[in-house]
Amino acid sequence: MARLAVALKEVPVVDVPHVTVRGLRKSFGSVTIYDGFDVDIPRGRFVSIFGPNGCGKSTLINLIAGLIPVDGGEIRIGGKPVRDVRIGYVFQNYREALFPWLRAIDNIEYPLRVAKVPKAERDARVARLVAKFDVKIDLKRYPYEMSGGQQQLVSIMRALIVEPEVLFLDEPFSALDYEMTLFMRDQLQHIFNETRMTMVLVSHDLEEAVYMADKVLLLSRAPTTIADYPEIPCPRPRNPETLVDPVFTQLRGHCLDVFQREVRKS
Numbered sequence: 001m002a003r004l005a006v007a008l009k010e011v012p013v014v015d016v017p018h019v020t021v022r023g024l025r026k027s028f029g030s031v032t033i034y035d036g037f038d039v040d041i042p043r044g045r046f047v048s049i050f051g052p053n054g055c056g057k058s059t060l061i062n063l064i065a066g067l068i069p070v071d072g073g074e075i076r077i078g079g080k081p082v083r084d085v086r087i088g089y090v091f092q093n094y095r096e097a098l099f100p101w102l103r104a105i106d107n108i109e110y111p112l113r114v115a116k117v118p119k120a121e122r123d124a125r126v127a128r129l130v131a132k133f134d135v136k137i138d139l140k141r142y143p144y145e146m147s148g149g150q151q152q153l154v155s156i157m158r159a160l161i162v163e164p165e166v167l168f169l170d171e172p173f174s175a176l177d178y179e180m181t182l183f184m185r186d187q188l189q190h191i192f193n194e195t196r197m198t199m200v201l202v203s204h205d206l207e208e209a210v211y212m213a214d215k216v217l218l219l220s221r222a223p224t225t226i227a228d229y230p231e232i233p234c235p236r237p238r239n240p241e242t243l244v245d246p247v248f249t250q251l252r253g254h255c256l257d258v259f260q261r262e263v264r265k266s
């Protein structure tokens with residue numbers, strides 16, 4: 001058994017690029033955020049994006065997800081332009097993201113309704129998805145009748161219902177209290193472990209970024225470059241013990257050093 005564990009540890013992870021960004025350019029007015037930026041996001045892995053305030057973390061996932069136009073360069077997901085790919089996107093502000101006039105279940109199935117999926121299939125897909133989540137929520141409730149965490153869970157479920165190739169999350173837990181944040185991290189990790197879908201998380205919290213990730217994309221100040229892109233080889237599922245694992249603490253320290261170096265550059 002021990003020999004197997006050693007052997008497994010020695011098997012290198014071979015990354016297959018899923019999202020490829022080449023020569024990306026983006027400015028807002030006279031402020032250049034990206035000027036010839038390249039990055040690969042590997043398939044089936046969890047990438048966290050971390051960097052100084054205003055360096056362009058949200059802009060990067062918005063550009064990749066096609067929510068805002070690029071000024072130049074090429075972005076492909078599985079070799080295709082984003083308009084030909086099913087993606088999921090979870091916004092920071094769940095209060096504005098959910099439709100307040102729809103019950104939770106109707107919010108979740110909304111993308112299927114738009115895609116004209118027949119009712120029986122919609123119901124079956126929602127039921128399958130709900131079964132994957134380890135929480136009992138009354139999906140007949142309206143968003144205003146639910147806690148912040150429950151609302152964000154509904155947002156995540158709505159993003160997942162289309163079975164996206166890539167799930168983008170922009171600081172999804174920053175408006176939640178700490179207890180709910182810990183719970184939601186576990187939920188997201190559970191979904192990742194079940195689906196092995198490519199996930200890209202923007203986080204302001206370095207510990208969260210490292211805890212959740214297979215790789216952390218550390219960005220510089222704008223015009224933005226990759227400051228580092230370390231692998232986080234801590235085993236999954238991660239739990240509170242991970243936070244005191246020497247590999248974890250050493251990598252978190254390394255990411256903090258890189259971040260501080262970038263913040264000091266002005």
Ligand SMILES: Nc1ncnc2c1ncn2[C@@H]1O[C@H](COP(=O)(O)OP(=O)(O)OP(=O)(O)O)[C@@H](O)[C@H]1O
Pocket residue numbers: 028029033051052053054055056057058059060
């Ligand atoms: N639509 C826009 N119009 C003008 N400027 C914008 C727009 N969107 C973003 N910016 C500017 O581009 C820069 C990058 O913004 P972005 O939100 O991507 O940064 P971020 O790294 O996610 O920031 P934060 O850490 O503060 O959340 C910031 O200076 C921001 O003010």
